[in-house]
Amino acid sequence: MRIDKLSLLFFWFQVCWKAFRYVPESTRWSWSRLGEIMSKLLHQAIFITTLLTGSMKVTAEPVLIGHPEINVNPDLTAVKRLYLGKDKSLGGKEALSPIDVDENSRVRPIFLEKVVDKTETELRQYWSRLVFTGKGIPPRSVGGDEAVRQWVATNKNSVGIIDSALVDQSVKVLLNIK
Amino acid sequence: MSKINACIYPLLLSVGSTALAQNKIQVRTFGSVGYSRLMSSKPGEAEKIINYDTFEMGQIKRDVTSYDGADKGGTWRRNTRFGFNLSGELSTDLSFSLGILTEAFSLENGPFLDRGAYPLRATVASLNYEGIRNLSVQFGHLPAPFWLISEEKFVGYTYPWIRPPFELYSIPAVTENLEGIRAIYQFNVGDFLIKPSLFGGDFPVTLVDGFKGNYRGGGFKIDLEWEWLTAQIGMVDAIGVIDDKTVIGTTTVPTSDGGTASVEQLRVSVNGGSSTRFNTIGVRATPGDFLIMAEAADAIQERYDITGADQPFSGLGSHPRAYYVTLGYNIGRFMPRVTYSQLTDEFTNIDKWVSKPLIDQAAAEQGQDVADRLQRAILREYSYDAFRTIQLGLNFVVTPSAILKVEYQTSKANQTDFDGAFGMLSGGEANIAQIAIDFVQ
Secondary structure, three states, X not given: OOOOHHHHHHHHHHHHXXXXXXXXXXXXXXXXXXXXXXXXXHHHHHHHHHHHHXXXXXXXXXXXXXXXXXXXXXXXXXXXXXXXXXXXXXXXXXXOEEEOOOXXXXXXXXXXXXXXXXXXXXXXXXXXXXXXXXXXXXXXXXXXXXXXXXXXXXOOOEEEEEEHHHOOOOOEEEEEOO | OHXXXXXXXXXXXXXXXXXXXXXXXXXEEEEEEEEEEEEEEOOOOOHHHHHHHHXXXXXXXXXXXXXXXXXXXXXXXXXXXXXXXXXXXXXXXXXXXXXXXXXXXXXXXOOOOOHHHOOEEEEEEEEEEOOOOOEEEEEEEEEOOOOOOHHHOOOOOOOOOOOOOHHHHOOOOOOOEEEEEEEEEOEEEOOEEEEEEEEEEEEEEEOHHHOEEEEEEEEEEEEEEEOOEEEEEEEXXXXXXXXXXXXXXXXXXXXOOOOEEEEEOEEEEEOOOOOEEEEEEEEEEOOOOEEXXXXXXXXXXXXXXXXXXXXXXXXXXXXXXXXXXXXXXXXXXXXXXXXEEEEEOOEEOHHHHHOOOOOOOOOOHHHHHHHHXXXXXXXXXXXXXXXXXXXXXXXXXXXXXXXXXXEEEEEEEEEOOOOOHHHOOOOEEEEEEEEEEEEEO
């Protein structure tokens, strides 16, 4: 679960508003006193927020997976070239087919940022240039992370990117994407 | 090549159906819906600016297709384009691609989908073999790989403009497709990806006023890619031309029964012995939030021979040079942009040509007149002092699959004034507004 910015803002507002209501009347409009109070509230809000986000936020950790019989040790550059159709392997001799990361997958944002280094629109434009001119075919889409794992487990020449939490013995982790 | 084409389409359909049955095919669609309007112009002078990219020279067809006359006026004209692409892997080494496009440019605000105005044509029908490491060989009906966006110019979604700079993309040597073969090899030098390619075959071309030709030749191109930078440099040389002739210059003569008949006065053909060569260089860069696109081309055109009446003349050639620069900056979902483009063209051997008598003094007066007008029309068409456009635009990413574009451009042609034969332009200005949504799926 994530705490979005709007919720965070609302939380701070509530804290400050409730605290302000309990400030004595005689000192309410003293600017220096107000500054001290706000400073204390700010520190407390930061502390509470850190606790909440630290305990509630679950970060997706994408990994590149392949069939257990694949024997390659790629780096991120090789993965990028494969997923952009600039290479058909991960540095080895064996040709590999990348499986697309589902648009609703939790690892999709990290995939866009870390692997292909493009926004969603830029990636669509990139593949449109190749697809509609017959110069390339985008990675095959098979569904969500679990569907990707099943596909890779049953197709020797396929690799995919899923959340590390979904990895099991049917596939092999080739690279941790950070 | 036409026989090869006759085989490639059924072949692709058969392999496509096989791939479809095996769930190996991907279907993608694209489209564009927009409106254009001539905002202002000099009366009677701007038609060619507006229609310059409708001479079927292989350029993008998005324009105001009719001119309402007068300084201001005109209505919004609708432009629509739809297409889809079937692609798939037949094996790890072999893939196919089939693209179909339909487009229409309404003259009136009629029905949104008028079937009569939407002819179908293939944009790509090819097989792609990648059995040799780092080598890709395409064979079939391919988009002509000349310019920075020439291969995807019909998509719209992949480039920033509604109306690509026609000063460059309408140079007469540009054709829609290559019926032939293209081999692309790629290798890395550090972080740079370098892709030299060779291509050859037939380049069908339709020139001015329905004059069709078919170049045959080849060329090479070098693409360079690095992070956010794409650059290319290329050269094309059409070794020879398969002659195709059409009639230009007819006149109406009275018949003995009191009626009239259309008489062919002149016939234009392309000199099969000449070659057409053009050189290009282009770059697309996206450093940070910036977009920078620039491209330049230099072409030596075919020579035209004009035969007919009593004395033929030959040796017409033109030398168009064009370039554009586009700057854009992404602000969230918005991208304001500005483009400047310019075309200059000149007749080669013009002094030698115009000093040559066109038609013998004893020739029919009408024939002399038509030949004279044709000479002047061709002179005017190919002798632009300068054709300049400044375009301002704003793009908005509605969704990752759809981009809304708005743009306004002012075009101006400086040209020596000649007679208005065949509706040709003799200088003028035109201001055009456009709005469109380009999308892919």
